[in-house]
Amino acid sequence: MIRIDSVTKRYPDGTVAVDRLSLEIPDRSITVLVGPSGCGKTTTLRMINRMVEPTEGTILLDGEDIQGQPVTTLRRSMGYVIQNAGLFQHRTIVDNIATVPRMLGWGKQRARERAAELMERVGLDTALAKRYPYQLSGGQQQRVGVARALAADPPVLLMDEPFSAVDPVVRKGLQDELLRLQDELGKTIVFVTHDIDEAIKLGTMVAVLREGGRLAQYAPPAELLSAPADGFVEDFLGADRGIRRLSFFASAELDLTTDAVVPADATAERIAAVKAPHLLVTDPDGRPLGWAERTGLTAGDIATDRLLPFGRPFVPGTDSLRVALDCAVLSPTGWAVAVDGGGRVTGVVSQQTIGEAIRAAHTESRADKAGAGVAE
Amino acid sequence: MNILDFGNAFFSDSAHWHGYDGIPQRFWEHVQYSLLALAVAAAIGLPVGLLTGHTGRGGNALALIANAARALPSFGLLVLAVLSIGFGLLPVMIPLVVLAVPPILVTTYEAVRSVDPSPVDAARGMGMHESRILLQVELPVALPLILSGLRSAAIQIVSTATIAAYVSLGGLGRYIVDGLYQRDYEKVVGGATLVAVLALITLAVFWAAGRFAVSPGVRRR
Numbered sequence: 001m002i003r004i005d006s007v008t009k010r011y012p013d014g015t016v017a018v019d020r021l022s023l024e025i026p027d028r029s030i031t032v033l034v035g036p037s038g039c040g041k042t043t044t045l046r047m048i049n050r051m052v053e054p055t056e057g058t059i060l061l062d063g064e065d066i067q068g069q070p071v072t073t074l075r076r077s078m079g080y081v082i083q084n085a086g087l088f089q090h091r092t093i094v095d096n097i098a099t100v101p102r103m104l105g106w107g108k109q110r111a112r113e114r115a116a117e118l119m120e121r122v123g124l125d126t127a128l129a130k131r132y133p134y135q136l137s138g139g140q141q142q143r144v145g146v147a148r149a150l151a152a153d154p155p156v157l158l159m160d161e162p163f164s165a166v167d168p169v170v171r172k173g174l175q176d177e178l179l180r181l182q183d184e185l186g187k188t189i190v191f192v193t194h195d196i197d198e199a200i201k202l203g204t205m206v207a208v209l210r211e212g213g214r215l216a217q218y219a220p221p222a223e224l225l226s227a228p229a230d231g232f233v234e235d236f237l238g239a240d241r242g243i244r245r246l247s248f249f250a251s252a253e254l255d256l257t258t259d260a261v262v263p264a265d266a267t268a269e270r271i272a273a274v275k276a277p278h279l280l281v282t283d284p285d286g287r288p289l290g291w292a293e294r295t296g297l298t299a300g301d302i303a304t305d306r307l308l309p310f311g312r313p314f315v316p317g318t319d320s321l322r323v324a325l326d327c328a329v330l331s332p333t334g335w336a337v338a339v340d341g342g343g344r345v346t347g348v349v350s351q352q353t354i355g356e357a358i359r360a361a362h363t364e365s366r367a368d369k370a371g372a373g374v375a376e
Numbered sequence: 377m378n379i380l381d382f383g384n385a386f387f388s389d390s391a392h393w394h395g396y397d398g399i400p401q402r403f404w405e406h407v408q409y410s411l412l413a414l415a416v417a418a419a420i421g422l423p424v425g426l427l428t429g430h431t432g433r434g435g436n437a438l439a440l441i442a443n444a445a446r447a448l449p450s451f452g453l454l455v456l457a458v459l460s461i462g463f464g465l466l467p468v469m470i471p472l473v474v475l476a477v478p479p480i481l482v483t484t485y486e487a488v489r490s491v492d493p494s495p496v497d498a499a500r501g502m503g504m505h506e507s508r509i510l511l512q513v514e515l516p517v518a519l520p521l522i523l524s525g526l527r528s529a530a531i532q533i534v535s536t537a538t539i540a541a542y543v544s545l546g547g548l549g550r551y552i553v554d555g556l557y558q559r560d561y562e563k564v565v566g567g568a569t570l571v572a573v574l575a576l577i578t579l580a581v582f583w584a585a586g587r588f589a590v591s592p593g594v595r596r597r
């Protein structure tokens with residue numbers, strides 16, 4: 001565990017970048033430092049690997065003061081990833097990744113094998129191994145940066161706005177990749193960003209800093225969204241935090257109905273039995289084709305070319321309530337289509353039912369918190 | 377007669393191709409003076425430029441000294457050196473080295489300063505020692521610029537090493553000095569041509585060194 005204990009950083013010009021900050025960074029999880037520009041995120045991160053020395057306070061790594069060991073030893077136990085990747089232009093990709101192992105005295109062959117293994121890990125084609133950094137896209141360079149930081153398998157990974165210089169689509173890919181990687185590797189990651197959505201998506205814990213390097217709130221993302229500590233955090237979270245909070249509620253328990261789901265060759269009795277104004281028509285495999293109005297349907301042969309589009313389906317259990325609600329809002333009938341992993345319809349659900357589920361989830365989480373409060 | 381005829385006459389005279397005053401001998405002497413001066417200047421300019429560039433300290437003092445050194449006339453320096461230490465190789469080396477150090481020093485300093493700071497930051501963050509950062513991260517990227525500093529120093533040395541002849545040493549300057557004295561213009565033109573040829577060879581050598589020593593990742597092709 002990394003423990004930041006009442007740390008202050010005052011630069012020689014008098015700027016107080018970090019002010020009596022205390023944080024406990026749990027092992028094997030992603031802790032995000034987020035806040036507006038100039039609030040001391042980079043300074044905090046760089047104090048952990050002693051690129052910046054604190055003016056006051058101490059930082060403990062597994063209970064020991066980080067001042068206690070040589071600075072190079074400390075840094076070699078922490079991977080470091082920066083905004084523009086900071087690759088060595090004169091070295092090939094594989095040699096960039098092999099840098100730390102080589103520094104630790106590994107043989108060339110072994111270091112290269114390790115580098116190739118890491119390229120696969122971070123989703124890079126090993127055919128790129130012999131290229132130079134200028135021959136890679138920004139997103140690929142960033143992956144190399146992550147691979148290089150992981151090369152000697154350090155327990156800690158420090159990342160300073162690693163994904164902020166790439167376009168939103170690539171950024172989403174990199175974020176998903178990081179989460180997948182973290183599932184496999186279980187590193188202690190400290191991640192700096194100024195993007196609150198990124199913080200909420202990636203963080204197990206999120207520390208919101210405000211100008212002057214003071215801690216505004218330190219909480220799991222769901223708690224941040226449901227109970228911002230003050231107006232500053234609330235403003236920083238943005239207007240639609242209620243909707244975003246739904247990302248943390250599962251859609252598994254939604255009350256689905258199969259009543260209105262009919263195959264294209266349904267009988268007249270089957271169609272007559274539907275009470276809802278719309279029917280979801282499926283193909284023989286049970287995959288959705290589209291919505292039909294109940295009135296004026298011909299039994300035995302529903303005209304599948306005149307159906308309303310069914311929009312985007314969601315997968316109960318995998319997707320959150322936010323996704324389910326989004327599907328219902330986008331659906332021309334106001335009903336969301338639920339499918340299983342194979343794309344076969346498992347039922348449909350109305351906006352109203354989703355709304356009830358949201359209210360229930362809110363009540364439940366309030367009750368949880370109250371219960372936890374009593375237990376403490 | 378025009379210059380081409382002078383040159384032609386000089387180079388077609390077989391007497392000019394051997395002996396202690398022959399072209400190969402004078403050419404070789406000139407190469408030796410130049411290499412020695414360049415080596416000494418690089419031994420001073422490179423380490424100082426690399427270190428100041430890496431730490432970022434002393435840049436102003438450096439520029440001041442370099443400008444002062446540039447303002448010194450080589451010939452005046454030669455005369456002064458001869459007057460104070462007598463004839464020999466040393467008084468010739470002094471003006472040549474003084475001439476060559478500023479371009480090497482200043483371009484090396486600038487080259488290291490202009491290296492992208494983020495790889496350096498990354499290297500430091502991964503626990504690389506400062507000496508390694510300088511030699512394995514900054515130097516390879518700064519190399520093209522450093523080579524260009526060495527190249528312009530080398531060209532200046534090659535053309536200025538002719539002054540060795542004024543203090544009765546050899547080199548290609550012999551032809552120019554003697555030719556002027558004897559009003560033998562064939563010799564003057566021949567000597568000047570040879571200096572130009574050596575300058576071109578120097579350019580070629582540095583071009584080859586650049587191809588060989590600079591990483592394709594830095595050359596970007």
Ligand SMILES: Nc1ncnc2c1ncn2[C@@H]1O[C@H](COP(=O)(O)OP(=O)(O)OP(=O)(O)O)[C@@H](O)[C@H]1O
Pocket residue numbers: 011012013015016017036037038039040041042043044194
């Ligand atoms: N070396 C330095 N000397 C003086 N002041 C500095 C130095 N580095 C940072 N600061 C100041 O300290 C404050 C915090 O800087 P820091 O880089 O930690 O912010 P940040 O949260 O990372 O900002 P950003 O999101 O823009 O990267 C800023 O006011 C900055 O100007």
Ligand SMILES: [Mg+2]
Pocket residue numbers: 041042043
């Ligand atoms: Mg920053």
